Amino acid sequence: MFRIDFNKLRFLVCDDNPHMRRILRTLLHSFGAREVYEAEDGATALEMYTHYVPDIVITDWSMPIFDGLELAQMIRQPESKGNPYAPIIMLTGHSEKRRVTVARDAGVTEFLAKPISAKGLYQRILNVVASPRPFIKTKTYFGPDRRRNTNNAYIGPERRVGGEVEVLQQPSLLDKARSSI
Amino acid sequence: MAKEKPADIKVKTFATHKVITQPNPLRKVLRRVDERDFDDPVARAEEALAGLSGEFKSWMLIEADRLSAAHTTMIKKGLSNETADELFRAAHDIKGDAATFGYPSAAAAAESLCRIIEHAPDLEKVPAELIKHHINAIQAIVHNHTRLDSTKLASELSRKLRGVADEYLMHVNRDRPEHLEAIMAPSIVPGE
Numbered sequence: 035m036f037r038i039d040f041n042k043l044r045f046l047v048c049d050d051n052p053h054m055r056r057i058l059r060t061l062l063h064s065f066g067a068r069e070v071y072e073a074e075d076g077a078t079a080l081e082m083y084t085h086y087v088p089d090i091v092i093t094d095w096s097m098p099i100f101d102g103l104e105l106a107q108m109i110r111q112p113e114s115k116g117n118p119y120a121p122i123i124m125l126t127g128h129s130e131k132r133r134v135t136v137a138r139d140a141g142v143t144e145f146l147a148k149p150i151s152a153k154g155l156y157q158r159i160l161n162v163v164a165s166p167r168p169f170i171k172t173k174t175y176f177g178p179d180r181r182r183n184t185n186n187a188y189i190g191p192e193r194r195v196g197g198e199v200e201v202l203q204q205p206s207l208l209d210k211a212r213s214s215i
Numbered sequence: 216m217a218k219e220k221p222a223d224i225k226v227k228t229f230a231t232h233k234v235i236t237q238p239n240p241l242r243k244v245l246r247r248v249d250e251r252d253f254d255d256p257v258a259r260a261e262e263a264l265a266g267l268s269g270e271f272k273s274w275m276l277i278e279a280d281r282l283s284a285a286h287t288t289m290i291k292k293g294l295s296n297e298t299a300d301e302l303f304r305a306a307h308d309i310k311g312d313a314a315t316f317g318y319p320s321a322a323a324a325a326e327s328l329c330r331i332i333e334h335a336p337d338l339e340k341v342p343a344e345l346i347k348h349h350i351n352a353i354q355a356i357v358h359n360h361t362r363l364d365s366t367k368l369a370s371e372l373s374r375k376l377r378g379v380a381d382e383y384l385m386h387v388n389r390d391r392p393e394h395l396e397a398i399m400a401p402s403i404v405p406g407e
Contacts, residue, residue: 035252039244051308053274057315060267064260089241096307119237127311129326129402147403148311149322152260163244169235179234 038163040066046088047072048079048105049125050097054150058092058125061152065159076100080108084116090162092155095126095137102126103140110141112176119169121162121178125150141177143167264315271316272360278312279321279357281305286350294339303332309353320369321356324349326402327377334384334394345383352376 045067047058055072062070071086073079077099083091091109093102100108106122108114121143126133129147137145144158167179224237248254282305289298309325328349335341356369381398388394 035248035250036245037248037252037254037256039246040256042244043241050304051312053278053316054308054312057264057267060263061260064263065256089244096304098304119240121241127307127329130397130400131403132397132400134403149314149319152257152264156257156260163241166239166241171233171235172231 036164038065038160041068043067043090043163044069044086044088045071046079046082046086046091047093048074048076048091048097048102049094050074051094054094054125054148057150058155061150061155064152065156076102076105076108079105083109083120087117088120090121090123090159092123092125095124095128095133103137103142106137106140106142110177112171118176121166123155123158123162125155138180139175141175143178268317275313275316275318275321275357275360278305278309279354282309282325282353283350286346299332299338303329306332306349318356318360320366320373321353323370323373324352324356324376327373327380328353330384330398331380334388334398336387336391336394340387341383345380349376349380 040062045062047055047062047070049055049058049072052074055074059070059072069086069088071082071088073082075097076093079091079093082088091105093105095102102124106124109116109120109122110118112118122141123144123146124137124142125146125148126137127148134145143162146154146158167182169177170179224235227234227236282302285298285302285305289302292298306325306328310322310329313319313322313325328346331341331345331349332338352372356365356372359365359369384398385395388398
């Protein structure tokens, strides 16, 4: 059985709502995290991202100045000076399936619809810690592999060319770690 | 963790894309524990959240007042992107937060209001009463929350508001299939 050493992780939380930031801070500290940095808008979050180099970003979608989607797109710049690979968990009140797709296409690693729960947040963090996906770079996308599963029954045209299957196998600790919840 | 050197990154180039892999930089934070380890971080966090619950009522009042203020500003200053955005943001925050604060019916009414703002083709043509009823309902749900008979009534109120709002949205979007599809799509969040 596996546990996460939260005290070794550095979080950046971005939400314009002070109540939600307080809840997130409370949950993360209860998990054991010590380093939790907070921003109330996307611009501040981007500055803090470069300065503090967090291991995991948790961001709201709807925010002033620029939103969580734009924040994700700015972090996912392969040529940027900062780390473009950090896991991004989008925590949002948007609860429509099409929003999940839009967030995924912006490079978001995990999507968590509000209302927030301790279990939901823990599971998303566990996913990004124990089972990171490879990154894909195309002409129009840079971010975690958007395919979580290999579908052997798929018979449509392949959008990617070049035998990707050989590189998509990653040793996963997720199933073992899940048993710890 | 964050101060450590970045792990080796390997890039495989294909015809249409590159696949970039690196040893899991966060693997070191996973710790094997004994099966008999009774530490439960989720239970600990739920307990801490329960410890905050004494503040939820006042937080909810602040959120509901912010929504009413945004509505008042929209009436006074007129409809603009700015006033509509603030109304949407206030409703959207309640939609996301209220269930956590113990007000799921307020969240449902706020979601209905968000859908009106998001999917009405012309917000200026939305009957003023429809928006006002949503805001009044949220205020009523929040202020009468502690009454023993309020839970069922609040749930019924938000359900009826959603029915009226959906009927309106279906009608005004009858020639906008992309909006109709979004309106009719099920939520990814389980209902109350």
